[in-house]
Amino acid sequence: MNTQNQIQEYIATHADQKRSDLQTLHELMLALMPQCRLWFLDGKDEHGKVVSNPNIGYGFQTINYANGKSREFYQIGVSANTVGISVYILGIEDKNDLAQKFGKDLGKASVTGYCIKFKALKDINVDVLKLAVQYGIARSGGAC
Template identity: 30%
Template sequence: MTHEEYFAALAEPRRGELRALHALIRESAPDLAPTMEFGLPGYGRYHYRYASGREGDAATVSLAGRKNHISLYVSCLAGDRYLPELFADRLTGASVGKSCVRFKHLSDVDIGVLGELLRAAAETPPAGAV
C-alpha cells in the first residue's frame, strides 16, 4: 500500500487533513523519506534493536487516520524524553503522550508548532536506532 492509497481509503474530512499533514511533513522534514511501516504512512525508516534483543524496522514519524482523531507518532528521543513530550505545552488542542500527538482536526493544533516538532524529528535520532 502507498501513502496515496492509504489516504484515498479515508472519508472526508479525514482524507484532506491527512494529505495536508503529509504535505507539512514533506515540507518540514524533506530528508525523512516516505515509507509504509505497520500499515501506516511513515517518514524516515530506521532499524531498531532493544536490549531484550528484539529488533525490526520502523518509521521516525508516522500518521494514522483514526475514526475519531488523527495520530502523529514521533519516535525520537531528546535525552530521556520523547520529542512530543517537549512540545506538549505548545500543542494546545491536542492530547500528547510520550511519542504520540492526537487531535480531532488539523485545525485544532498550531501548524507552526507541528512544523517545529517535525524539523526536530528530522534532526534527532529515533529511540533504539542502530
C-alpha cells in the same frame, strides 16, 4: 503497488475533512523530509491479522531492543484513528520531552511519550507540530 500509490489510496479512503488533513500532513512531512524513505504499513501482521491502524511513515532509523535484536523503522508516522489523527515521533529517549516542550503550545491535542493525537488540523498549531517533528528527526539521528 508502490508505496506512494498505497499512501494515496489510504488517504483517499477517508471522509472529506480527515482526507484533507491527512493529505496536508503528508505534504508537510514530504516538505520536512524531502529525500527520506517513505513507508506504508497496512496495520496487519505477517498472518494478515489487523494489529494496528494503517500508517504512513517517513524517514529511517534502526531501533535497537534490550534483547539485542534490531529493527528498521520510520522516524515519523501519521495515522488516522477513530477520533482523529495521530502523529508518531519516534526516537526520542526521554518520554516526557514532547509533552514538556510542545504540549501546551499545540492546541487541542493529547501528547504522550511519542504520539501527538488530535481531532483535526484546525484544532492545533501546525507550526508547533512542525517544530515537534523537526525536534524528533534531530533526536533520532536525522537519517533518511
